[in-house]
Each structure stands twice: as C-alpha cells, then as structure tokens.
Amino acid sequence: MDEPAASLARAAREVFARYGVARATMSDVAKAAGVVRQTVYNTVTGRDHLIELAIVQCCEELQERLDAATAEDPDDLDEALLAFLCRAVEMTAAHGELADLMAALPEDRVREIFGQSHPVEELIKASLRPLLERALADSRLRPGVTIEDTSRWLQGVLTFALLQEAADPETRRRHLRTFALPSVLVPGAKGAYS
Numbered sequence: 001m002d003e004p005a006a007s008l009a010r011a012a013r014e015v016f017a018r019y020g021v022a023r024a025t026m027s028d029v030a031k032a033a034g035v036v037r038q039t040v041y042n043t044v045t046g047r048d049h050l051i052e053l054a055i056v057q058c059c060e061e062l063q064e065r066l067d068a069a070t071a072e073d074p075d076d077l078d079e080a081l082l083a084f085l086c087r088a089v090e091m092t093a094a095h096g097e098l099a100d101l102m103a104a105l106p107e108d109r110v111r112e113i114f115g116q117s118h119p120v121e122e123l124i125k126a127s128l129r130p131l132l133e134r135a136l137a138d139s140r141l142r143p144g145v146t147i148e149d150t151s152r153w154l155q156g157v158l159t160f161a162l163l164q165e166a167a168d169p170e171t172r173r174r175h176l177r178t179f180a181l182p183s184v185l186v187p188g189a190k191g192a193y194s
Contacts (some may be wrong), residue, residue: 001146002055004043008033009053014053015099021104026050051104058098058118062091063123071129077140078181078188085154085176088127089161090169098162109161115159116166124158125151132184150184157183 001009011033015024026047029085030037044050066088092098102110114120128151135141141150157180161172 001053005053006057008035008040008043008050009057013054013057014051017097017098021051021100042100048105048109051101052113052117054107055098055101055113056117058094058101059120059123060097062088062095062098063127066091067127070127077131077135077138078177078185081135081185082177082181084128084131085158085161086169086178088124088158089172092158092162095151098102111159111163114162115156119154121152128154134173135185138188140187140188142184145184153184 008029012024012029015028015032018024019028026040030040031048033040040050045052066084069087070080070084073083082187105113124147129147132141132147132150136147141147145153156177161176162168167175
C-alpha cells in the first residue's frame with residue numbers, strides 16, 4: 001500500500017481504537033491524520049474502503065509475526081507447513097483489532113478481502129514461498145502446479161478455516177493435515193503425511 005493510504009490506515013486504526021469502528025467518522029480520521037476530510041476522500045472511496053485498508057495493514061503486521069515464528073518450525077516439511085497454516089489461522093482469529101474491523105463489514109466482503117484480494121494474496125505468497133520452494137526442490141509439490149497457484153489455493157484454505165465456525169485447535173489441525181496437506185504435497189519418503 002502506498003504511503004498516503006498507509007498513513008490514513010494508521011490514523012483510522014487509532015480512531016477506531018478510540019471511538020470504536022461504528023462510531024468513528026471520516027472527520028475523526030482526517031483530524032488524526034492531520035489532513036482535511038477531502039484528502040481522505042481523495043485517497044479512499046468511503047468508510048468501507050478505509051476499513052479494508054486497516055484490515056490489510058493488520059495483516060501486514062500479522063505477517064511479520066508469522067514469519068518471525070517460522071524460525072522455530074520443525075525441519076519436517078509436512079509439520080512445518082501444518083504449523084504455518086495452524087498458526088496463521090490462530091494468530092488471525094486471536095487478533096482483537098482485526099476481529100472488530102472484520103465485524104464492521106459484510107461477511108461477503110470480508111471473504112473477498114481474505115480470499116481474493118491482491119494485497120492479502122501477496123502477503124500469504126511471501127510467507128509461504130520458502131516452504132513451497134523447499135517442497136518444489138524436494139519434489140514434494142504436486143506435479144503441474146506452480147508456487148503461485150499453490151499459494152492462491154492455500155489462501156482459500158486459510159480463508160475457509162478462518163471464517164468457518166470456530167473449531168477447536170486440534171480439530172482444525174486434524175482437518176488441515178487431512179485435507180490441506182495432501183492437496184498441495186505428494187507423500188514424502190515416509191509414504192504418508194506426518
């Protein structure tokens with residue numbers, strides 16, 4: 001996101017935290033950003049667009065935390081990918097600010113932001129790339145698919161896992177191991193998904 005939009009998103013997040021997403025006004029955001037209200041409207045199309053930018057900014061911060069945590073992942077590719085997927089869903093679901101922002105938009109729009117938006121897709125692709133490159137180098141990535149295709153597919157898997165009725169962590173882990181791993185990886189030397 002460019003700097004003017006990022007600056008507005010930061011200001012909006014401050015205002016949303018102070019007044020609540022429902023009560024904050026575009027004038028409040030303009031004042032917090034140190035600009036006139038027209039500048040806000042020159043940058044975003046409206047309140048929902050501003051909320052979307054705030055969501056993307058939260059996701060950027062989550063990506064940094066997620067990427068930092070991958071240093072402690074197991075060496076086993078299956079376990080590392082599973083740990084990444086579980087952690088991505090758990091960290092996102094536990095992010096209170098993000099939950100408030102998501103609740104302020106229609107569910108269909110939230111699904112589009114997480115499942116189809118280019119900024120979120122790029123964040124997920126960047127975080128998954130090291131694991132997927134390793135899978136490709138080890139001939140574990142499904143034949144005929146690219147890292148980009150796989151990232152996009154896993155973005156959908158993560159969106160589904162995040163937006164479905166809250167499953168307990170063990171059930172979610174079991175579902176991701178049973179369905180997500182075999183959808184992108186071929187069995188390793190052990191002959192099965194760990």
